[in-house]
Amino acid sequence: MSELLKQLFQSGEIYKHAWITIWTTLLSTLIAYLIGLPIGVLLNVTDKDGLRPCVPLNRALGLIVNILRSMPFVILMVAFLPVAKFFVGSSTGNAAMLVMLIIAAAPYVARLVESSLKEVDRGVIEAARSMGASNLQIIFKVFLPEAKPSLIVGAVISTVTILGYSAMASTIGGDGLGKVAIIYGHQRFNEDIIWVCVAFTVIIVQIIQEVGIFIAHKTDKRIRKIKKRRVL
Amino acid sequence: MIEFRHLRKEYPVANGTLVALDDINLSIENGVIYGIIGLSGAGKSTLVRCINLLERPTEGEVIIDGEDLVKASGKRLREIRRNIGMIFQGFNLLEQRTVEANVRFPLELIKTPKEQANRRIDELLRLVGLQDKAKAYPSQLSGGQKQRVAIARALATGPKYLLCDEATSALDPNTTNSILELLKDINRELGVTIVMITHEMKVVESICSYVAVIDKSKIVEHGKVTELFSCPKSEIAKELILPGLIRSESTPGNKLRLIFDGSVTDKPLISTLSRECGVEVNILFADTKTIDGKIFGHMVIAMPSDDRAVAEIKTFLDKNGVTYKEGI
Ligand SMILES: Nc1ncnc2c1ncn2[C@@H]1O[C@H](COP(=O)(O)OP(=O)(O)OP(=O)(O)O)[C@@H](O)[C@H]1O
Ligand SMILES: [Mg+2]
Numbered sequence: 001m002s003e004l005l006k007q008l009f010q011s012g013e014i015y016k017h018a019w020i021t022i023w024t025t026l027l028s029t030l031i032a033y034l035i036g037l038p039i040g041v042l043l044n045v046t047d048k049d050g051l052r053p054c055v056p057l058n059r060a061l062g063l064i065v066n067i068l069r070s071m072p073f074v075i076l077m078v079a080f081l082p083v084a085k086f087f088v089g090s091s092t093g094n095a096a097m098l099v100m101l102i103i104a105a106a107p108y109v110a111r112l113v114e115s116s117l118k119e120v121d122r123g124v125i126e127a128a129r130s131m132g133a134s135n136l137q138i139i140f141k142v143f144l145p146e147a148k149p150s151l152i153v154g155a156v157i158s159t160v161t162i163l164g165y166s167a168m169a170s171t172i173g174g175d176g177l178g179k180v181a182i183i184y185g186h187q188r189f190n191e192d193i194i195w196v197c198v199a200f201t202v203i204i205v206q207i208i209q210e211v212g213i214f215i216a217h218k219t220d221k222r223i224r225k226i227k228k229r230r231v232l
Numbered sequence: 233m234i235e236f237r238h239l240r241k242e243y244p245v246a247n248g249t250l251v252a253l254d255d256i257n258l259s260i261e262n263g264v265i266y267g268i269i270g271l272s273g274a275g276k277s278t279l280v281r282c283i284n285l286l287e288r289p290t291e292g293e294v295i296i297d298g299e300d301l302v303k304a305s306g307k308r309l310r311e312i313r314r315n316i317g318m319i320f321q322g323f324n325l326l327e328q329r330t331v332e333a334n335v336r337f338p339l340e341l342i343k344t345p346k347e348q349a350n351r352r353i354d355e356l357l358r359l360v361g362l363q364d365k366a367k368a369y370p371s372q373l374s375g376g377q378k379q380r381v382a383i384a385r386a387l388a389t390g391p392k393y394l395l396c397d398e399a400t401s402a403l404d405p406n407t408t409n410s411i412l413e414l415l416k417d418i419n420r421e422l423g424v425t426i427v428m429i430t431h432e433m434k435v436v437e438s439i440c441s442y443v444a445v446i447d448k449s450k451i452v453e454h455g456k457v458t459e460l461f462s463c464p465k466s467e468i469a470k471e472l473i474l475p476g477l478i479r480s481e482s483t484p485g486n487k488l489r490l491i492f493d494g495s496v497t498d499k500p501l502i503s504t505l506s507r508e509c510g511v512e513v514n515i516l517f518a519d520t521k522t523i524d525g526k527i528f529g530h531m532v533i534a535m536p537s538d539d540r541a542v543a544e545i546k547t548f549l550d551k552n553g554v555t556y557k558e559g560i
Contacts, residue, residue, distance in 0.1 A: 127324035127382075130284055131338040131389070132313035141340065145328050221328050223371040 002190040014180060018200050020094065021176035025163045028098050032105035032162070033155060039065070039106070040113025041139060051125070051135045068107040073165045076104055077172055084172075097166070097174030105162050112154035116147045149220035156212030160205055167201070177201055234260040234283060234393065234427070239292035241278055252278040254449040256292070260442070262392070265419050265426040267440035267457065269433065269472060275449045276429045280395050283427065284316045285309060296393075314342065317386030317424075321398035323378040325370040331357070331381050332366040338388040356384040360414060376407035383414065387424070394418065397429045412439050433472045437461065437528070445469045461530070462491045462555055474517065474532070486535035488545070491555040492520055492527040501552065502533075509544040511536050 008014040045051045046058040077100045081091040088095035128142045167178030177197045185193035239256035242249040252275045260266045270276050281287040294301045339349040357363045360380040400408040436443050444454035452466040464470045520529030
């Protein structure tokens with residue numbers, strides 16, 4: 001065991017960074033969900049065979065989402081530095097990292113939400129329409145509740161993805177396990193530090209996944225429940 | 233009353249347009265059970281979906297109680313839809329809601345006070361015989377039970393009309409009969425006008441009083457079920473009543489179709505016929521059932537070549553009040 005690793009444990013530094021990884025991930029996923037959910041709903045609703053087709057809006061939204069989705073996170077961070085500066089007054093540090101994670105995750109969430117809503121049986125939507133439901137009522141009383149298990153699974157997938165992104169955020173000075181692994185581990189040739197970070201990450205991912213899937217299963221009232229395989 | 237006037241529905245398809253409904257004119261009187269029958273792809277679902285404007289007609293009018301729905305605003309249309317319940321082949325229940333919450337759904341849409349909604353739900357579940365399943369989820373129910381939930385839900389807002397699109401097609405014969413009985417009760421006791429879409433003559437025969445036959449996007453004949461059944465005019469109606477094989481030339485000789493509309497009581501008719509007329513009667517096809525001691529359905533028998541025997545058979549049938557039709 002390297003000296004530096006011992007020091008990291010003794011000073012509690014490693015736990016501090018693990019904790020930062022957890023909360024930045026959860027917080028940015030939460031905010032990304034708040035932004036991505038309505039966009040995903042909008043994408044679904046304005047689709048050409050959606051509730052209220054509006055092809056131009058759908059195309060425009062889809063294009064923005066696709067551009068952001070196809071940008072590698074490292075490049076996205078560099079490209080959006082001014083945006084972080086605008087929102088949090090700085091283009092480095094944890095606050096900037098949060099902004100980056102949200103920018104990267106929101107479009108991802110939007111696509112996941114869109115596809116979750118697509119799984120809702122068209123027949124059920126039809127039935128709701130036949131009962132005189134308005135589009136808003138269909139969104140809030142049919143689409144979202146019926147897709148709930150799938151939406152929860154989507155949230156788990158996004159959380160895990162964002163956790164992966166957050167490791168890269170050390171490039172713009174964000175704290176967390178990524179920083180520990182790169183700065184203390186890689187750059188100072190302490191391989192054991194890298195592996196300790198890997199172990200921490202694996203444990204965090206496992207916990208998020210198990211808890212998330214458990215909740216998704218619990219809420220699902222169908223017999224053939226949503227599958228765990230989808231995440232892995 | 234539901235009326236269609238010069239209704240036309242086109243769908244844009246890859247190589248032009250597909251005409252799913254062509255110049256449909258039809259009136260459905262209040263209080264009846266009206267069957268709409270046709271083969272797959274004839275346009276039945278499209279037609280029934282035009283009644284509540286789930287499908288917007290390309291041309292023509294859909295008039296319900298004197299109001300043309302095509303001209304109604306979005307808000308007005310949603311109001312009208314609450315007066316038209318609908319059930320489907322696939323049940324279309326909300327899978328994440330209990331039976332009770334499914335029936336509550338249409339009441340939630342119009343913000344019915346909780347107490348009042350609870351009472352209504354109780355009433356409806358009793359009507360369809362599912363009080364004990366109130367807390368169950370759809371995935372825990374059989375097909376027949378799911379359709380009962382769907383019926384309760386469709387009736388929640390007290391509609392005057394009920395549309396059924398192949399409501400029994402996914403069910404076994406026994407369950408089908410129990411659902412049909414329930415629909416009959418609903419029609420009789422609540423006075424709900426029912427429009428039944430089906431591809432099975434049996435369904436029409438057992439509960440409808442009027443029927444329209446739709447073939448290749450057009451209505452080819454319509455009227456009383458008894459009339460259609462005793463003398464179908466269109467090829468397609470004949471086909472739906474009797475399988476083609478029996479009508480075909482593969483069984484030569486003269487045939488007679490006996491039609492039982494419930495006016496004959498259950499008795500060993502054919503053996504009596506054989507004995508009294510002194511002829512051997514060959515039954516080519518039979519599809520009859522006895523309800524409350526009365527015979528319903530029809531039967532095809534081969535006729536002897538001897539003219540005198542034929543006359544005797546006819547006299548016997550007339551005497552016993554059996555309707556019959558020569559040459560099917
Ligand atoms: N949304 C659609 N787009 C294009 N064509 C359609 C659409 N819906 C129906 N059609 C076509 O219209 C015709 C009539 O369809 P419809 O569903 O009314 O038939 P149906 O009589 O109900 O048949 P089935 O007994 O199989 O349900 C079919 O040829 C079908 O392919
Ligand atoms: Mg159909």
